[in-house]
Amino acid sequence: MLEVVGALTGSPWIYAMVAVSVLFDVFVPVLPSGVLVITAATAAAAGSGAAVAGEVPARVPDILFLTLSAATASVLGDMAAYRLAWRGGERLDRAIARSRRLRVAQERLGAALARGGGALVVLARFAPAGRSVVSLGAGAARRRVRDFLPWSALAGISWAVYSVALGYFGAQWLGATWLATGVSVLALFGAGSGAALLMRRQPAS
DSSP states (O other), X not given: OHHHHHHTTTSTHHHHHHHHHHHHTTTSTXXXXXXXXXXXXXXXXXXXXXXXTXXXXXXXXXXXXXXXXXXXXXXXXXXXXXXXXXXXXXXXXXXXXXXXXXXXXXXXXXXXXHTTOOHHHHHHHHSTXXXXXXXXXXXXXXXXHHHHHHHHHHHHHHHHHXXXXXXXXXXXXXXXXXXXXXXXXXXXXXXXXXXXXXXXXXXXX
């Protein structure tokens, strides 16, 4: 993947590739969007280092644009799932009622938003499939957009900054190698495991 992404580092397609992956992983959580963001940031760091050394042209992905692409796509994906669940009707309500995980997440999210806090939304962005559960749960429960959207934006920005930073600084410290990418991906998974643990400890009401 590093070679494929590296071949796109001088093209705007890298941002589109990242955005599409992040956008759709709310519906297909197995998509490796986090791995792709880290790999793109690793390739960007490698290109930046080579450009500074005068070895290649200075046209490399802009870290800010990469972060904005990932964060924007994250929020758009959240809102798409939210709207889909909002309009899902009785069929989706029955599906949520049959799923203990969705039902409990919906209850916890509702309580968190009612208290004026949405840390659960931010935590869910890092947890495996947590983003899907929370976005669908917020829509199915008819939570107000103004209650959900700001926290979704904060979650998307936090996740994007963390993921890009892992790839970029991992490459700076360990070099643009598979080792650096692997360590960064493990750090992302570690954050996800921690977020999942914290979510389970949140009271349901």
